[in-house]
Amino acid sequence: MPEGHTIHRLAADHQRMFGGLAVAATSPQGRFAEGARRLDGRVLADADAHGKHLLLGFDDELTLHVHLGIYGRFGFGALPAPDPVGLVRLRLVGGEHFADLRGPNTCEVLEPGEVKLLRDRLGPDPLRADADPELAWRRISRARTPIAVLLMDQSVVAGPGNIYRAEVLFRQGIDPRLPGRRLSAGQWAAIWDDLVLLMAEGVRVGRIDTVRPEHTPEAMGRPPRVDDHGGEVYVYRRAGLPCLVCGTPVAAAEVASRNLFWCPGCQPSPV
DNA sequence: ATGTAATGGGGAT
């Protein structure tokens, strides 16, 4: 499920299964019938991801733009494709595989100019080689907004979601309520470098693991605990449980209508 | 059977 690492994996999956092939596109659900018709039979030239946005570039310069939101998901399988089950917004069929898309926030066909507009409103993506963390720092270093909110703003940084933002702030020992302008350049560099590390690992293993070797269940002689999302984390959704490092109960608050988790012991307020 | 939360984001107010 979808933070940036998931979308980059999906881009790689599409490239591997459909890259260079003429792809049949349909919308069994019907809600994307016209878009599917525009794409049907075109060759997938380039599958790319920027933050949480999947961009499938077809020949004739049309791009399929998919944003999963919270609920959207892709399912893949080998041909022959079975009859669609449930609400399949888009089905792609290539040489040996099919892909079913359900519940996306966005599924649309974009012209080149529209793709540029989309990319221009996204901040640097820690998973992209062309990312420039300085662009994010220009925003952060002037903002009164809490760093936890800035890290969820896709125009500041593209890709991290609620898990990565909580976990990277924990790992760097930074109070999530600290205004952006009160971060040091060194702290931002550390956050960025850690995001690059964590998210690349997330792409590799397909889940979010943020617990360092010295704090794993084996290293600490505690029972293993994996979050519903499938990975092992320090603070995300661990409200009230003892911090894995210092034992302080993990704090939680709703910030900008999202749940935020942090350890008051390891991420002290600098005030 | 019903309720609710969830890794997201856009738009109105």
Add this chain to the structure above:
DNA sequence: TCCCCCTTACATA
């Protein structure tokens, strides 16, 4: 700040 969209999975009754 609230409201709305999209869908599923788990909890509670």
